[in-house]
Amino acid sequence: MSSFQGTKMNPSKFHKSQIKFLLFLIPLAVFMALPIVFIFFHAFKPIDELFAYPPRFFVDKPTLQNFTDLFTKTNDTGVPMSRFLFNSVVITIIVVFLTVVISTMAGYALSKKNFKMKKAIFEINTLALMFVPAAVAIPRYLLIEKLHLINTFTVHILPLLAMPIGLFLVKQFIDQIPDELLEAARLDGASDFKIFTKIIVPLVKPAIATIAILSFQLVWNSIESSSLYVNDETLKTFSFYMSTLTSQVTGNNVAGQGLAAAASLIMFVPNLIIFIILQSQVMNTMAHSGIK
């Protein structure tokens, strides 16, 4: 179709007609990346460059001083930073794993089983996509108190396990698997559990990767549980610790900036790496993300 003059979506080669898009996209992307590049440089600046006037964007003599300071620093009550990082890593691993298992199981039931409440449950879940956890922070707090979860390790984990968007995406994805495939397996004598682990799970890997990323971002960045439900300093998370560093910066405490920047970088980099590794799976899942 060489005569076709309209939009060429998903082009395979570069053509000069694409320059206008690049002229728009590249400056914008550079602009959006600036703050992230900035935090990267800032984290490696020695103290005299943090204080420098006029402030400089690039780092001149990079140093790991901020990171070593961060790792050897303890907070006001004497809890070392490494403790917070350890808590965060353990919590994140548990939450991501359980969220994936729970959502995929529920997605399988909602997609491939026939029962009365099926449609209603999925519709409630779609409605819950609009749920804003911050709106019900108070009843949540009272509930967590009633369940005796205040000041426990599990309070970081349990409230995050039901993720409506995760169930939504995985259910849409399982819908693509033909029923005949499951029927054939059933005729060969495969149990429900076998079907789930041997057919469903391998086929929905992209959706699983997507839930894993979304749940990772949620739990890794979450400060809600540490600030509201936990008083015991040794049980708090890295993201919470990092948010306390940020509020110190607000008071124009320049020395704290290097530490805060280093902590931000530690917060940000895992997000980025995981997304880069799994991005093609995510895009594959997003193709089925539409709400009908």
Next chain:
Amino acid sequence: MRNKKRDHSHWIFLSPYIIFFTTFIIIPVAAAICLSFTYFNAIEKPTFIGLSNYVGLITQDEVFMQKVLPNTLTFALIVGPGGYILSFILAWALAQIPSKMRTVLALIIYSPSMTAGVAMAVVWTIIFSGDETGYLNSILITLGVLLEPVQWLQSPEYLMKIMIFVTLWGSMGVGFLAMLSGVLNINTEIYEAGYIDGINNRFQEIIYITIPSMKPQMLFGAVMAVVGTFQAGAIGVALSGANPTPQNAGQLMVNHLEDYGFIRYEMGYAAAISVVLLIVVYAFSKVAWRLFGEKD
């Protein structure tokens, strides 16, 4: 088939999800509704006071009516549709460049949303820092635009604008990715057919082909935009370092709610704010549903 009627296996698969979903989403929402009709200070038992909380919210809470509500609406109406339209335009433009370049650019555009704003607050507090070592102040003074440093984050005049800017910066999230894959998955033959049927420019093409062909993704993106917008309350407090924000300039409903709930311990009143917030989110999503939902 084996007798389907006694097959309860679906409950085995569903029950873990349903248990957590009910406990941490359904019950809190129900409890918020119940508490909103009571006076509750977290020490004594709640006492039923009917609609007083709502009446008080509308008629007596000056901060709510004069600051919080207008702030929330301004913020939501700019960040919501703004971020959404920007997401769509970016997705549409990205779909028209080759795959390798697209992946890199999409990654850069998506990355600010990964840290959910608050973790990145440190960058913004440094950039908008109030003395002359703040980056923005330094640049503007060098350029001669400013004569002396501005307290960006403490000034009621600028705080809201900065909040909107920062939130827009981080709003190319899941909805953006959904729209990108939506644009990419439209069958190219539809475009060719459209041109034969008399479409003759890019704008008509977007209105008559692109958007109608990806309605489900548009709706998903819209719901994500609404939720993201109302969830973004923490940003004002993170930037200014105080709740309430200076002169309530950046006070959004989420902050007002936390102020009453966790600082003043007026839980019943805070619950009424929760309910209003949930209704507002629902109403905004309904508008999206009207626009992009499939008509039955």
